[in-house]
Amino acid sequence: MASTTASTRFALPPLLIRFLVIAGLVGLWEIASNSGWVNAFTAPAPSSVWKGFVKILAEGGLGEAMVLTFTTALLAATLGAVVGIASGYMLHIWKAAGEAYTSWLAALASAPLVLLYPLFLVIFGRNMWTVVAMGAIGCTPPIALKAKEGLDGVKPVLLNVGRTFNLTPKQQFWMIMFPASLPSIFTGIRIGLLFAIINVVGVEFLVNVGGLGQLIAHLGDRFDYPQMYAGIFFVILVSVAFFWITEKLEKWLLSNT
Amino acid sequence: MAEVKQAPVLRLYNVAKTFVTPHGNVRAVEPVTLDIRQGEFISVIGPSGCGKSTLMNIVGGLIEDYEGSVEVDGIQVRGCHKEIGMVFQEESAFPWRTALDNVTFPMEAAGIAKDERVRRAMELLHLVGLDGFEKRFPSELSGGMRQRIAIARTLAFRPRILLMDEPFAALDEQTRLLLGDKVLQIQQELNQTTMLITHNIAEAVQLSDRVLIMSFRPGRIKRVVEIDLPHPRSSKMMGGERFGQLVATIWEDLREEASKGLQELERVKN
Structure with a gap:
């Protein structure tokens, strides 16, 4: 017990540790780059x-690129969610297919599906639809998997409640x-959105074809x-922010539905 | 209480069930014939595996493939029926709905106007003693409160017959006693015909007008015990002499069946 008390006394809040470590690494990199330990051309100082960030923000079209990338990713994720939830439902009701696939x-879901891009280039041409399709392909498997898992996991007693209330099959589902x-x-949608990005x-x-990439x-x-x-x-930071926002959104939605 | 001998609300006639399994047929329930009057409280008690839940699921309509017939007001029913409401042993309050929205659920499904269903749900929440908790989610409430939500939700459908399958089994003893009192109060206020499945003898005696003792598999009604304790009842009667006699009478019959069940269980385990 004594050691726990001692270690908690000197423990720093995790958030502070997180920022201290990042600040330390950035500082180290700054020193390393300025003093010539690392090549300042290939690893420029923070x-x-x-x-550079200020410059691409002001004149490099960072804002436009970001809007395009995230619109594309959202479109892809929406498409992936519709197809994914529908496939998850099919795999749930059709047990044999569920077991087989x-x-x-x-x-x-764990394969680098991004490598299929030449195929989609041929199908859609060099335009935004290739990107949307690739994003959707990436997020459909995890969404389908989680949808099936969720539907399979519905407690039988809840379904029995519906049956005793004479719910129609449609009501039973919705x-x-x-x-x-x-x-x-x-x-599933949250993981899918990240895969789409x-x-x-x-x-x-x-x-x-434009965007941050x-x-x-x-x-x-x-x-x-x-x-x-x-x-x-910037892409990393925005992805982290995105992950954080969707996590909060999920918590909020689940406590209010 | 039931001073007029009227036609039964619920009639079971030669209801029996055999399950077909890969290891052969299992006779779960031997023909059961039973009449339940309006406002009567019946308990079915028996050892684990005696088929009491099967019987319950047949009456509730969850098992549709059985022998014999189930009649409500003289009309044969099969499958789930709006006149028969069920409360389950497992946690069944919808976690994504507030207490109020859980109770309005069946009325929502039936297309009753919002004002009307909220009004009725508030009345029912009051009846089960959950005033002030209508905006709470089940996760914010205790097990006993969640089970009361489930009871109120079933009553919202205004069933002629309320079936309860060991609704207090997952609760602690004190909560169970208090909830038993609550159920009695509701049953008396609504003159609700109720059929309870339980393995708790004291609970059966405290709540019922008649206790049906079921034998070990295949389940059949071994004996019917009339509970002649005065109404209104409450858990306070449990210390009384007559109460003790009734518990002893039932246990005498049940003991034999329970030990058969235990032997069977040990045989299967070996």
Whole structure:
């Protein structure tokens, strides 16, 4: 007990530790880059990355690129959610298919589906629809998996309650099964959204059709590393923010439905 | 109480059930014939595995494939029926709905106007003693309160017959006693015909007009004990002499069946 008290006395709040570690790493990098320990051209100091950030924000079209990337990702995730929830439902009601395909779906969810982009380039051409399709492909498997898991996990007693109240099959689904599996479906959508962002930025990077991915690719091609790193960190930060917002949103929605 | 001998509300005639399993047929319930009058409180008691829940699920309509017939007001019913409401042993309050929205649920499904269903739900929440908790979610309430939500929700459908399958089994003893009093009060206020499945003898004696003792598998009604304790009842009567006699009478019959059940269980385990 004594040691626990001692360690809690000196413990720092996790949030502070998080920022101290990041600040420390940034400081170390700044020193390393300025003093020539690392190549300042390929690993520019955080201060010049910051200047790069201000520059791409002001004149490099960062805002536009972000709007395009996230609109695309949201569109892809919406498409993925519709297809995913419908497939999850099919796998739930058609037990044989569920048993036959669930493990394949799990394999698909963890496979680098972004590599299928040449196929979609041929189908849709070099435009936004290729990116949307790639994003949707990436987020459908986890959404379908979590939807099936949620529907399979609805407690039989809740379904029996519906039966004793003479619910129609449609009411049984919308008033019991769907809300009961909503927590799982939300988790699927949240994971799916992240997969969609990864795929969208990846495909933008590879096929040059606009958005943050293309912006980073162009900056890299021009050897403008401070701005390129600024772009990369920006994508990471926005993804973290996105993850955090959807997490809060999920909690809020579940306590209010 | 039931001073007029009227036609039964619920009639079971030769109701029996055999389950077909990969290991052969299992006779769960031997033909059961039973009449329940309006406002009567019946308990079915028996050892684990005696088929009492099967009987309950047949009456409630969750099992549709059985022998014999179930009649409500002289009309044969099969499948779930709006005149028969069920309260389950497991947690069944919808966690995504508030107490009020749980109780309005069946009325919502039946398309009753919002004002009307909220008014009726508030009355029922008052009846089960949950005033002030209508905006709370089940996760914010105790197990006993959640079970009261389930009871109010079933009553919202205004069933002629209320079936309860060990509704207090998951609760602690004190909550169980208090909830028993609550159920009695509701039953008397609404003159609600009630059929309770239980394995708790004291509970059966405290609540019922008649206790049906079921034998071990295959379940059949071994004996019917009339509970002649005066009304209104409450858990305070449990110390009384007559109460003790009734519990002893029932246990005498039940003991034999329970030990058969235990032997069977041990045989299967070996």
